Amino acid sequence: MTKPSSTPDAAGRAVVVGAGLGGLASAMRLGAKGWQVTVVDRLDRPGGRGSSISQGGHRFDLGPTIVTVPQTLRDLWSACGRDFDRDVQLVPMDPFYRILFADGETFTARKDPAAMQAEVARISPADLAGYIRFLKDSETRYRFGYEDLGRRPMHNFIETLKVIPRFAMLRADRSVHAHAATRVRDPHLRFALSFHPLFIGGDPFNVTSMYVLVSHLEAAFGVHYAMGGVQAIADAMTKVVTDQGGNVISGGEVDEILVQGGRASGVKLTDGRHFPAEVVVSNADAGHTYDRLLRNQRRRRWTPARLKRSRWSMGLFVWYFGTKGTRHRWPEVGHHSIVVGPRYRDHIRDIFICGRLADDMSLYVHRPSVTDPSCAPDGDDTFYALSPVPHLGHDNGVDWQVEAEPYRKKVQAVLEERLLPGLSLHLTESLVFTPETFRDRYLSPLGAGFSIEPRILQSAWFRPHNLSEELPGLYLAGAGTHPGAGVPGVIGTSEILAQLVPDAPHRAANPVALAAE
Template sequence: MSIETVVDSNVDSPARGGDGPARPGPRAVVIGSGFGGLAAAIRLQAKGYATTILEMRDKPGGRAYVYEDEGFVFDAGPTIITVPFLFDELAEVAGKRLGDYVSIVPCDPYYRIYFDDGSVFDYVGDPDRFEAEIRKFNPDDVDGYRRFVEYTRKVFDRAFTDLAHHSFHSVWEMAKVAPDLMRLRAEVPVFRRVSQFITDPRLRVALSFEPLLIGGNPLRSSSIYAMIHYLEKTWGVHFAMGGTGALVDGLVRMFRDIGGTIELGARAEEIEVERGGVRAVRLADGRRLEADVVVSNGDVANTYRKLIRPEHRRKWTDRRLERMRYAMSLFVVYFGTDRTYEHLPHHAIILGPRYEGLLRDIFDRKVVADDFSLYLHTPTRTDPCLAPPGCEGFYVLSPVPHLGGGQDWDAIKEQYADRILASLEKDHLVPDLRKHLVTKRIFTPKDFETQLDAYMGSAFQFEPVLTQSAWFRPHNKSEDVEGLFFVGAGTHPGAGLPGVVSSAKVLDRWLPPVARTEGA
């Protein structure tokens, strides 16, 4: 039975919170409670689908997990919130107000970038202040920067405003936008595009690193992703008080308030397929949840490889999935200190001596280099409640190859973590860090594979290159199984909070609201 038939034949829908008793509607199962899964589940439940989220871990959030130790609270995954209105919009869909569930506040600066030569760039939202930072490095680049911003505006207007919620379910949908992509020179990598406007080598790095935030290599990611700069300029960089986990908790409460169900410790073992369409989700504990709609927020490659039998997959075969290009992984150290470092910003980018060479080591050679560039997250700068009084909470992240590099992370993780922590022991960063260390936890590419079920240990699924974007990505609506849909980093529009939340909105094309009857 098609989804359209289920929707048209239904007579009632589950009531929203406060609307009275719920009545049976089409059954939806969402696998995974990351931001894409939560957004999809809220939308489905609000539309009238009886929706259940299955989360294999003991807490919701997926990659946005939360660790707690010695009074410290660590966000495990995403820490940068851009385009916060997407969460306001999600709350409106549910008939709620986001502010009743979570408080989101702006960060200033967005990032502080520390270059290896000792220079510092404050990446801010105010245009005049930003141009003053450009002028500090090279006054002649101010005009080039203005032209770069105008270019990013054009890309943003087409790639985000028009296409982020667009369904690329057929090649004809891609053909419609191909002329615009050609006009915007989408085939040119971000770093090369920035270099056409900017001459100072440090500024070229400062204006091209952002694809790394979604798993992309600036040396080959499409210049479409230059729009991230304009997106941040327009809506800013924000943080949820209480940590990103507080945003997860708020969305879970919102989902439950409108009648949704979430099960923790519930691992999906198989998506049962009958006559080409989803029939049920079988759990590891042997239970079966019958479903008219299944939405996977899990890793796309492993959803197909592990949950759907090969005889039901004509397009996304194991062989095809193995041939896809996978994004980098991450090495993360979560740590807390028994003193504070008031001079640090909330978000810091700490660059090593190499940029292009390091990127090639990570993405092409797939080796763990002797040098590294780091992202240092200090959430207690914005919310001191995430650590005990007088203490500071951090995580530091190093981009590394996915498991295709063949590294034995169990053997090298302690040494690599110590090298990273030692590199931070500078007066302008975290002096005497290891003397003040209270707690430490390490997360490696192997953990991405074992704990998050990420194929190849990739932190972002498919690398965001032009030939793996839009129509070329696994589609939001499965080409192999009727009634199966995908949200999250592995489908359109891609990784990052705006991308995964927008992926749930793409489903509106196929999953319209369930009609209510008189008196419902």
């Protein structure tokens, strides 16, 4: 832990840049340690990429839709002297999701191990033994990568050196898809066991095989939905922060991290307001933090040139739409569906390497109204369809001002053909997010959906550190730092933060902090 020092106005104060899940979780942890916390966010409601927009009676969850490790949230609430399950209702999903392949094959993921083995055996009996081995591989990587490395700081290079032999033994140099291919031969099963990195911004053919741990997360903890959407989690987090005596400010954009005496000393907003603090936590994208918020400070490692050389996650095209009178239509379409295009490897290469907007696509389709009727008018449905697309940094970048509507029509055509026949007859509300939206709304460099891509040399020590290497008193939370993207990852950044930031000097006299013990 580093010892803060500051001006009298900043004594005992912490400021958090961004009210995304990582920022709110950090604020909760700091509040539990006695800090007087102010969270500043440029949006009109908390949640960041996990917030929502209401339109025409539909609540559109804008970003993450599932909770895979509820215990991370329960531990967070417990650290604040609260009970998560009293504040948020989680509903287990079964099935987790259904994958629809272009050749007509399907794969349904479920919680029950016997049902999963039966599904694998139905598709390819010869791969059942390999699938069982894959699950053991996944659990081993979970124990090491998630429970060990993912829950402690990795800003000291010596810690990385210590684990290199373990990385080598687990073949962390191998990609997720390559590892799946060593266990199963059927291409449908290889997809089902390797697509998960796309949900944290990674190329399955290049992201380290440590991320096969996601299969264990699903098998061990299940897939859950928060009633009211992830927005309900963000709102509950905000209430904990304010109950601790903290403050969450919406509609205020941080323009710069202030520095005094060689340390972070607070933030300045674009409207001129200043918030002095002993501790500054940035939940803004790491690239935005270093390139914009510290633009007037010399950076040794995360320079503009270094950020430009980094590999960024793909962009996202998301079509949010509502349908009229369809609650009992399409009964085979559940809460989560994955519609796979005719290509896998080549399509992923188009997105991540070539930067090309392909004519074909694969879609993740979210239909929360089958679980949570509150997100749509009575009898209607709320959907979103997400398509991975190139980020804005490729030389042949997509002009979304021109391409957004034609691409939306292509998405609609795929949905009508593959999942939702007759969709056009029932459409009502419509809202589109492109990578340009992510750039402008979330200040995401290159419009990337998940910050820096989690390749092996952009993970752990190689990722921007939770304890900033550029400025004492500055800490990073959220998807762009260790351990990475995804709801468990960004919540986990706050657990690491709590190990790095000491208790506030006045904590012993703070009844709110004491109540959390």
